Amino acid sequence: MVFGTYSISYVYLMPYKNAVNVVTYKYGSKGGLVYKIQDKLKRWGYYKGSIDGIYGYQTYKAVRYFQSKNGLGVDGIVGNKTLSALGIYVKTNTTSTRYSSNNQDVNLLARLINGEARGEPYEGQVAVGAVVLNRVKDPRFPSTVAGVIYQPGAFTAIVDGQINANLRQSSINAARDALNGWDPSGGAVYYYNPAKTTNKWIWSRPLIKIIGKHRFCR
Template sequence: MNKKLKYIWAIAIVLLVNVLVISIVKSGSGSVGALSKLGSQGSEVRSIQTKLQNQGYYKGKIDGIYGTNTRNAVIRFQKVKGLTPDGIAGPKTLKALGLGGSGGLGGFSSNDISLLARVTSAESRGEPYVGQVAVAAVILNRIEHPSFPNTLAGVIYQPGAFSCINDGGINAPVSDSAYKAARDAINGWDPSGGAIYYYNPAKATSGWIFSRPIITVIGDHRFCS
């Protein structure tokens, strides 16, 4: 009798464990790393805010905090796109924003990200983090601009484009923040406001660059159109 009772208890425990495991898997699937919602924070939220702002849905500060204003902007976007207006940036909403795909990195390879990080690190050393992202964003903006080459390598290695290519700064150790800044820029965060040029007025030697309209100032850099 005791053996039979132990056998029944063993089966019951196994069944209970299986139920718990299945519940955990179901609750986690499709949500881990796949959505941002009210209370979320981080680079993905900044990317969402940037995309929404660029499309006219979001007027607030790009601060990486998924607050009420961000949620309401997401709802407006979802309604226009025919998505469930739940205010949650899940896979379908992220894809509609242009943040879907492989990690939201826009098809850039690991070598591309490394190259962008190297230039960002060399060109923005000593600058605040938002300034590092802005430098990376300028490089990406040039790819889309008709006045520049349409590839990352083409933009970076364009003769005279970046001083770090000529002085060897691109070969210096890369800061961890530069890798993060490169990814944030690729994911859509553009603190430069769409700039295609930047300069440090204390170091710039070209008179022409001072004639460019200034969009914003971050740290020691002026970002221009």
């Protein structure tokens, strides 16, 4: 897909035998990909300016803020690592879209998010997806998305059938953002709604943050 005309810098990484081009976006860049960068940053609360496809000072500051909050090198330049953290994949010689809407993990994770967190702030929906993925990486839990989601008693949406509720687009988007690396939960492996839970043990878990009605914990 073509997003219009934009300014691109190519950085060659040495001393590789065959140089790899890394697409970067920086102050002065323009076009559709800058528009997408601004849109992501604005949705996630890092950018307050207009979405105009022009990489100006406000975009530069927002990128630096995003980088500082996500463990990236803080330089205000959107290279491959920052693009990846934003969930934006540019097709080059070495990169392509990581997930598609038919991907089984996207669909299953979206249904879990939909059943557990529809109606929550978008950041909270992504955070629920991130909890699933954090469990996949944690040796205390199953090592696949399906294994984590269907672990007996792990999620209310499986028990009460809400995983089969009418799927919303925001749940699909949240699943993609979580799978592409955004973790608003801060590394949580548990979450709960204090107004609904009857599990006393979950209250003992160290709190990381509160998003909407959910508390995210270690």
